[in-house]
Amino acid sequence: MLPSDLRNNIRRGDHNTHTSGVCQHYVQANLVVIPKEYAFDFLLFTIRNPKSCPIIEVLEAGQFESKYAEGSDIRTDIPLYHVYEHGQLTDKKHRIDDGWKDDFVSFLIGCSFTFESQLIKGGIPLRHIEENKNVAMYKTSIPTEKAGVFEGSTVVSMRPVPDALVQKAADITSLFPEMHGAPLHVGDPGEIGIDDITQPDFGDFVGIKDGETPMFWACGVTPQAVALQAKIPYMITHAPGHMFVTDWKNDEYLNGK
Amino acid sequence: MLPSDLRNNIRRGDHNTHTSGVCQHYVQANLVVIPKEYAFDFLLFTIRNPKSCPIIEVLEAGQFESKYAEGSDIRTDIPLYHVYEHGQLTDKKHRIDDGWKDDFVSFLIGCSFTFESQLIKGGIPLRHIEENKNVAMYKTSIPTEKAGVFEGSTVVSMRPVPDALVQKAADITSLFPEMHGAPLHVGDPGEIGIDDITQPDFGDFVGIKDGETPMFWACGVTPQAVALQAKIPYMITHAPGHMFVTDWKNDEYLNGK
Numbered sequence: 402m403l404p405s406d407l408r409n410n411i412r413r414g415d416h417n418t419h420t421s422g423v424c425q426h427y428v429q430a431n432l433v434v435i436p437k438e439y440a441f442d443f444l445l446f447t448i449r450n451p452k453s454c455p456i457i458e459v460l461e462a463g464q465f466e467s468k469y470a471e472g473s474d475i476r477t478d479i480p481l482y483h484v485y486e487h488g489q490l491t492d493k494k495h496r497i498d499d500g501w502k503d504d505f506v507s508f509l510i511g512c513s514f515t516f517e518s519q520l521i522k523g524g525i526p527l528r529h530i531e532e533n534k535n536v537a538m539y540k541t542s543i544p545t546e547k548a549g550v551f552e553g554s555t556v557v558s559m560r561p562v563p564d565a566l567v568q569k570a571a572d573i574t575s576l577f578p579e580m581h582g583a584p585l586h587v588g589d590p591g592e593i594g595i596d597d598i599t600q601p602d603f604g605d606f607v608g609i610k611d612g613e614t615p616m617f618w619a620c621g622v623t624p625q626a627v628a629l630q631a632k633i634p635y636m637i638t639h640a641p642g643h644m645f646v647t648d649w650k651n652d653e654y655l656n657g658k
Numbered sequence: 659m660l661p662s663d664l665r666n667n668i669r670r671g672d673h674n675t676h677t678s679g680v681c682q683h684y685v686q687a688n689l690v691v692i693p694k695e696y697a698f699d700f701l702l703f704t705i706r707n708p709k710s711c712p713i714i715e716v717l718e719a720g721q722f723e724s725k726y727a728e729g730s731d732i733r734t735d736i737p738l739y740h741v742y743e744h745g746q747l748t749d750k751k752h753r754i755d756d757g758w759k760d761d762f763v764s765f766l767i768g769c770s771f772t773f774e775s776q777l778i779k780g781g782i783p784l785r786h787i788e789e790n791k792n793v794a795m796y797k798t799s800i801p802t803e804k805a806g807v808f809e810g811s812t813v814v815s816m817r818p819v820p821d822a823l824v825q826k827a828a829d830i831t832s833l834f835p836e837m838h839g840a841p842l843h844v845g846d847p848g849e850i851g852i853d854d855i856t857q858p859d860f861g862d863f864v865g866i867k868d869g870e871t872p873m874f875w876a877c878g879v880t881p882q883a884v885a886l887q888a889k890i891p892y893m894i895t896h897a898p899g900h901m902f903v904t905d906w907k908n909d910e911y912l913n914g915k
Contacts, residue, residue, distance in 0.1 A: 441698035441763070445716055448705070459702055461806060506698070549718060 404470065404646045408478040417480045417495060419642035421533075425518065428654045429644035430457050430509040431621045432475060432482075433628060434497075434637040437462045440506040442549025446624065447508065449546040452582050453555055453623035455511035457647075457654075463503040469647040475509075476501055481640035488632035497637055505637075510621050512644055513558055516580045518651045523573040525566055528607045535642055536560065537601035538620050542594025543585060545627060553627040556602070557585055557593070557617040561609045570616060577655050586617040593617065603641065661727065661903045665735040674737045674752060676899035678790075682775070685911045686901035687714050687766040688878045689732060689739075690885060691754075691894040694719045697763040699806025703881065704765065706803040709839050710812055710880035712768035714904075714911075720760040726904040732766075733758055738897035745889035754894055762894075767878050769901055770815055772908045773837050780830040782823055785864045792861035792899060793817065795877050799851025800842060802884060810884040813859070814842055814850070814874040818866040827873060834912050843874040850874065860898065 404427045410416040420429055435443055440462075447454035458467055460475065467473050476498040484492035513536060517527055529536050536558045543555040562570050567587060575583035590598045598615065599606050603622060609615055625638050639645065661684045667673040677686055692700055697719075704711035715724055717732065724730045733755040741749035770793060774784055786793050793815045800812040819827050824844060832840035847855045855872065856863050860879060866872055882895050896902060 437698065441694065441701060442718075444698060444701055444705075445718070448701075448713075448716075456705075459705075461699075461702070 404648050405472065407646055408470065408473055411480050412474070412477045414495065420480065420644045420646055421514070421642055424646050426650050426652075428457065428469070428647045428649040428651055429512045429514045430647060431512050431625070432479060432637075432639040432645050433508045433510065433624060434505050435628065435633060436502070436635055437504040437506050439550065439633050442551055443508065443624070443628065446545070446548035446551040446627065447510070449548050450555075450623065452585070453545065453619035453621065455580050455621070457509040457511055460507040460509070462506050465501070465507070467509060467645070467647060469649040470645075471648060474498070475507055475645055479639045479643055479645050481643040483638050483640050485629060485636045485638070487634055488629050493640065508624075509645060510624060511580050512621055513581070514644070515651045515654060516574065516577065516618070519573055519577065519655060520570060523569060525562060525570045525573070527560055529560070529605060532607055534607060535604035537606045538603040538622055539590070539595045540602050540626070541617075545623065550631040550633065551627045553630045554594075555585065556620045556623040556626050558604075558620040559590075559598070559601070559615050559617050561607065561613040562616050564612055564614050567614050567616060574618065579657065580655060581618045581620070584616045584618050588614060590615060661905050662729065664903055665727065665730055668737050669731070669734045671752065677737065677901045677903055678771070678899055681903050683907055683909075685714065685726070685904045685906040685908055686769045686771045687904060688769050688882070689736060689894075689896040689902050690765045690767065690881060691762050692885065692890060693759070693892055694761040694763050696807065696890050699808055700765065700881070700885065703802070703805035703808040703884065704767070706805050707812075707880065709842070710802065710876035710878065712837050712878070714766040714768055717764040717766070719763050722758070722764070724766060724902070724904060726906040727902075728905060731755070732764055732902055736896045736900055736902050738900040740895050740897050742886060742893045742895070744891055745886050750897065765881075766902060767881060768837050769878055770838070771901070772911060773831065773834070773875070775908045776830055776834065776912060777827060780826060782819060782827045782830070784817055786817070786862060789864055791864060794858035794863045795860040795879055796847070796852045797859050797883070798874075802880065807888040807890065808884045810887045811851075812842065813877045813880040813883050815861075815877040816855070816858070816872050816874050818864065818870040819873050821869055821871050824871050824873060831875065836914065837912060838875045838877070841873045841875050845871060847872060
């Protein structure tokens, strides 16, 4: 399916579930919408923390068409949105054009689906994908670099990798510094403040078998978590796993085209 | 001389001329100070135009110490400042701590002095330096990518390079994409909208001899020119050639350390 067809289906209400595994070769993006008043601090936060916040595109106040998706509307082309007020989830909506304000600034941020496509290509097995689950994500003790009202710790995603492939997985991902880049940590979860690896803060734990090592990468949920913690008055995001699908191919994005 | 000594001299009023050739191995920076209201648009402009606007550091509202210069104060450690109101130069000052406001956001932007140190190391003769002049700068027809109120054309710096060294100069500078990177144009000035190469918009023309080719690079004056054109109510910059000198070595900056 072409991303434009998917976006049309979503807009018509014909696709209202997650986008995992859909349009596999195209870049999917996290969405964060905040009032312009907070946009400078947030943009600065993403620049200071590029591993967890790889910015794909910034849509200026009031804009809603992505340049990477012709004819798109980020207010209607995502299957499910979360609305937060003062750090609390107050609503879940299938479209946000109703109630859209001219001072809303939108950020499209890189998503691990893009990143994982390269690992799979490199022969790294990813169990959460094999089992059709969400990747396990954890809050850590690794600080982010603060910007204005936005501060907090880094959220990481964890993937169990066969010991013999750990170096290869690190090498592959380090080739893409514009995406999440090299792992932040490999091995003992306690060293980065994760007390119980079986209890992720978000997503699903898929076990760590004998002969596997947990590998941790900076995660695109970090900016969302940090914005929630800042308790800004109003924020809209995509619902986890319900992403914005662009017309941009993963390969082109990762190679900087 | 150490940069910290230079900054102290400037602060005491003992050094009030340009900083060209001073503390040669250290990064010198352009300064742009604007009210926070315009900071998101300006930061977005720099991100969208990284070749002409290589950001070294953003000092959040009210901050005035650079993390690359311990004990520094960007309000007193530059020999001369320009104050612009609604796009007009209204004042020249040796310090700006008087009248400083808590909502002022400051941007330190890469300067061609850093860039030129690599060319000289690579054996490229730079006549404006040999003649102790300012580099020639021109407004062009090369558009920038707009962000909010900031839009306009790219300003380039021009250096005449012996024909046999043109490829080498291009190669050297392309190694530093975080600085101005590869040349934007080589050869005929008319192709980028420069009608009279002998009349630069800023700086000094040092001639183009037989056997030399004009090479054009994106210039750090671009963001200043664009901010002036936007006629924002208030802006402070360094006076041309009167830079902020950091404790950061050119080599470390260019190699991303």
